[in-house]
Amino acid sequence: RKEVEQDPGPFNVPEGATVAFNCTYSNSASQSFFWYRQDCRKEPKLLMSVYSSGNEDGRFTAQLNRASQYISLLIRDSKLSDSATYLCVVNILTNAGKSTFGDGTTLTVKP
Amino acid sequence: GAGVSQSPSNKVTEKGKDVELRCDPISGHTALYWYRQRLGQGLEFLIYFQGNSAPDKSGLPSDRFSAERTGESVSTLTIQRTQQEDSAVYLCASSLVGTGVNNEQFFGPGTRLTVL
Numbered sequence: 345r346k347e348v349e350q351d352p353g354p355f356n357v358p359e360g361a362t363v364a365f366n367c368t369y370s371n372s373a374s375q376s377f378f379w380y381r382q383d384c385r386k387e388p389k390l391l392m393s394v395y396s397s398g399n400e401d402g403r404f405t406a407q408l409n410r411a412s413q414y415i416s417l418l419i420r421d422s423k424l425s426d427s428a429t430y431l432c433v434v435n436i437l438t439n440a441g442k443s444t445f446g447d448g449t450t451l452t453v454k455p
Numbered sequence: 456g457a458g459v460s461q462s463p464s465n466k467v468t469e470k471g472k473d474v475e476l477r478c479d480p481i482s483g484h485t486a487l488y489w490y491r492q493r494l495g496q497g498l499e500f501l502i503y504f505q506g507n508s509a510p511d512k513s514g515l516p517s518d519r520f521s522a523e524r525t526g527e528s529v530s531t532l533t534i535q536r537t538q539q540e541d542s543a544v545y546l547c548a549s550s551l552v553g554t555g556v557n558n559e560q561f562f563g564p565g566t567r568l569t570v571l
Contacts, residue, residue: 389562448497
């Protein structure tokens with residue numbers, strides 16, 4: 345079983361739709377969590393960190409469920425420009441900070 | 456300010472040749488990572504440097520792969536006797552610290568390696 349698992353998709357949604365991605369992690373010692381975005385043929389960039397209390401940044405909401413060991417990303421009112429691959433990242437403190445990336449979920453927003 | 460830079464941006468080589476890829480991290484970043492990404496696939500961790508600690512080499516796929524970093528500066532990833540399956544984009548990332556909530560990784564643009 346992979347340490348970090350994501351539904352690869354693709355998710356194809358119309359503009360304005362709300363879409364949610366989940367990411368599960370296997371190591372209960374995981375300490376910090378992030379969502380990155382990767383556009384086609386580009387490098388990944390940080391979208392948002394995920395805090396225990398949940399956090400929101402505009403149309404994006406990230407949540408953490410430690411009991412069930414998953415994090416989620418909700419995108420509201422999706423735009424064409426949201427089309428990308430979304431990568432879930434988990435850090436384990438006891439692993440000297442090494443990050444583990446999920447394989448990503450691909451989102452395509454259509455007009 | 457300057458981000459992470461990588462060179463070359465593209466490298467085409469013949470099977471069996473050695474290649475060296477370079478990464479210049481953001482100044483002051485103690486942690487440096489190398490990843491491999493094959494076309495249409497996720498990031499594959501290769502190696503991780505954190506300050507002066509021994510690097511985590513657990514992701515290197517074979518002994519043909521090696522990497523070095525001097526202090527908190529430039530890193531080089533060397534692939535010896537390249538094979539066609541080594542064709543991929545090699546991404547370097549650096550972060551201010553290796554642990555905790557502030558270890559956002561900043562990625563370079565990658566080196567696209569093609570082995571003929």
